[in-house]
Amino acid sequence: MKLIADTHTHTFRSGDAYSTLQENIAAAAKRQLSYLAVTDHSCLKPGGPDNWVHFTNQRLLPRFSEGVCLLYGIEADVIGPGGKLSVPDRVLDTQDWVIASMHADVMSPRTSEDHTQMWIGIAENKYVDVIGHIGDPIFSFEHRPVLQAFADAKKVVEVNTGSLLTRPNAYPVCRQIVTLCAELGVRIIVNSDAHFSNRIGDLASGVSLLQEIGFPEELVINADEHRFRKYLEHKGIRL
Template identity: 30%
Template sequence: MLATFNNPMQVLANSSILIDLHTHSLSSGHGSTDTVNDMAKAAACAGVKILGISEHGPATAGSAKPSYFRSLKLANRHRFGVQLLFGAEVNIITPAGALDLDDNVLSGLDYALVSIHPPTLNPYEHQDLTNAYINAMEHPNIRFLGHIDDARFPVDFERLLSIAKEKGVYPEINNGSLMPDAYRKGGQENCRKILEICKRINLPVLLSSDSHGAKNIGNIEYVLPLLKECDFPEHLVINNQPDLLWKILEKL
């Protein structure tokens, strides 16, 4: 059964989210020993009702293999009062936008974010990676653009976001990019630009904790001030609108 909520659109008023789709368990191979069960328990404590587990694609050292992603359809989707979705944070592994999971694996998942990470695509060899993201969006089940704010992988935000809108793909605003000790660069400035464009072109955004393990599930503490600063409209925030999320996942 799909979760629905009364009076959902209150991310800013409540400083909390009901949906967190960018999280990593121990199966991502780094940064945590927390299982999916641990993550679901933490989500329940944080008030997150729909938790997406998005392990890194296989190109990330130590992360899950395609067989793991294939087996997720057998996993229990309701734990501790939390509805679980199983996705992936796939890597773009070439400047042309090739991904590290095949379409037949992606199509068995609830969703996928597409991201670029330094170990799987050297940022210093490439300039504008807008086309890499645009090509990656052609693959089935890509629904979200992961941390496109990373200044080490520059993109043309105007062009990328207008094409994302046409394709039914949505950018995330990643709390990890905005943390004071963030290892990605340019998060504040670039997330502000992304929010301003999305507000202007009416494109919803996904707020993400990018929690590695259970600790930061539902944590958007560094996103909230930016939303306020940009006077970003609640109706363009996906996280407390399950009905909008189901439409996005089904590409309605």
């Protein structure tokens, strides 16, 4: 399975990452990726940039660089009941690509029931494209009702290779989630969550997981150029 996009990546502006955007673009070109989304953390993440100035100014960046199509994005934090996010709608509305994630240094883990209700609220958020690294076991939730809500809302679930490599005990949780995604017909995307340029496009562990369970390739939106462009066009992004 050849993947053509990495849509969860960070620059030094995230506060906990170490490369420039240009270094990430060069790494994406070297990996022969067609698309790269820059999705820095929002302002509530320690060291994160200003929500308004940094993210709305991304429109000044070139759409294409070194043969790579750049998507302007953000990783927003889930911070409260109903799937409340750390970023106002007026900022989310300016972005090509919005990931919603839970981070322990922004929101302390709560009960499985709380996390379940938050994710169901996120499913109803029209601005969110991708549900980020939900295999993190410290943010446990009830898989079936959440994934069914994602399926109904046509959200995309992320297989995060960063989680597979760095989050303790994430692999079996990710495997359970992906298996259920296949059963329910939930679309997924494999991303690196790169915090340094040499991790851009490093997606092999995610592909290995999908192959292990026989995940249907037609549900992987970054496994096919036409499929990925169709998703972007559905969002109103024409390249």
